[in-house]
Amino acid sequence: MKALIETIVQPLVDHPEEVNITVEETDEKIRYHLTVNENDVGKVIGKNGRIAKAIRTVVHAAGSDINKKIFVDIM
Amino acid sequence: MREITASGQTVEEAKENALRQLGLTEEQVNVDVIDEGKKGLLGVFGSKRAYVKVQEKIDLLKQGQQFLQGVAHEMGVEVEVKSTERNGELVYELIGEKIGLLIGKRGQTLNALQYLTHLAVNKANTGEYMTVVVDAENYRERRKETLYQLAEKLASKAIRTKRDVKIEPMPSFERKIIHTALHDHSDVSTLSEGKDPNRYIVIKPNN
Numbered sequence: 225m226k227a228l229i230e231t232i233v234q235p236l237v238d239h240p241e242e243v244n245i246t247v248e249e250t251d252e253k254i255r256y257h258l259t260v261n262e263n264d265v266g267k268v269i270g271k272n273g274r275i276a277k278a279i280r281t282v283v284h285a286a287g288s289d290i291n292k293k294i295f296v297d298i299m
Numbered sequence: 300m301r302e303i304t305a306s307g308q309t310v311e312e313a314k315e316n317a318l319r320q321l322g323l324t325e326e327q328v329n330v331d332v333i334d335e336g337k338k339g340l341l342g343v344f345g346s347k348r349a350y351v352k353v354q355e356k357i358d359l360l361k362q363g364q365q366f367l368q369g370v371a372h373e374m375g376v377e378v379e380v381k382s383t384e385r386n387g388e389l390v391y392e393l394i395g396e397k398i399g400l401l402i403g404k405r406g407q408t409l410n411a412l413q414y415l416t417h418l419a420v421n422k423a424n425t426g427e428y429m430t431v432v433v434d435a436e437n438y439r440e441r442r443k444e445t446l447y448q449l450a451e452k453l454a455s456k457a458i459r460t461k462r463d464v465k466i467e468p469m470p471s472f473e474r475k476i477i478h479t480a481l482h483d484h485s486d487v488s489t490l491s492e493g494k495d496p497n498r499y500i501v502i503k504p505n506n
Contacts, residue, residue, distance in 0.1 A: 227373050228374060231366075231369045231370050232370055235366055235418075235419040235422060236418050236419060272496060272497075273496075274414070274495060274496050275415075275418065277411075277496055278411035278414045278415050279415070281403070281407055281408055281410075281411035282370065282408060282411050282415065285374065285400055285403055285408040285411075286373070286375060286400075
């Protein structure tokens with residue numbers, strides 16, 4: 225799943241080498257923390273969060289067979 | 300992206316040299332003339348060689364295909380991505396098993412993939428904005444028919460109840476289908492309200 229987020233995000237930013245994802249997992253949920261270069265933040269959130277929403281939609285679809293809540297946080 | 304500078308007696312010759320070195324054809328590159336060169340007297344005195352800078356064009360169609368292939372693969376779905384360019388649009392068709400996972404409820408996953416592919420392609424693009432369409436199992440055409448039927452049904456409801464009817468939020472290309480469907484309807488008019496991604500259509504009965 226981490227690789228999925230990287231595959232989506234890297235082509236959208238100016239500094240793909242600075243895309244970093246950490247994972248925090250408990251029994252009920254998995255939380256992905258996505259950080260990018262500060263100049264790229266807008267490129268992964270988008271106007272009214274449109275890009276962030278699209279990323280989450282794809283991640284949720286991929287994780288639909290995992291019985292846990294999935295969160296993608298963008299710092 | 301590969302780029303080289305080459306020279307020759309003439310611009311044409313410099314260009315040919317560059318293409319030979321890159322192993323590409325003229326359609327695959329952008330050419331910048333740096334120096335047109337000079338023939339000189341008797342082709343000897345005061346002659347100057349021509350210089351061109353030749354840059355490999357980014358294949359946007361392929362860029363989008365690789366993006367979709369990679370994302371689908373990481374989603375655990377193996378697909379074949381058929382890509383075509385038509386009327387200035389990049390069209391990708393996803394073929395394979397488990398396609399339902401890539402379409403999602405009311406096409407929301409397919410729409411997200413389409414939007415992300417559009418961003419990835421246009422990020423690599425230096426020219427005009429390209430429209431990207433991602434389709435699977437003819438979903439776009441089927442959805443269009445559904446939206447036409449929905450539009451008719453809700454238009455009747457607006458007329459019958461003499462009240463505005465709001466439709467759930469939709470992406471712009473789907474709202475356009477509804478507007479078009481009811482454009483020639485004499486008893487209702489349509490407009491969009493709210494901000495993307497929650498922008499939605501309102502059907503108003505005409506008095």
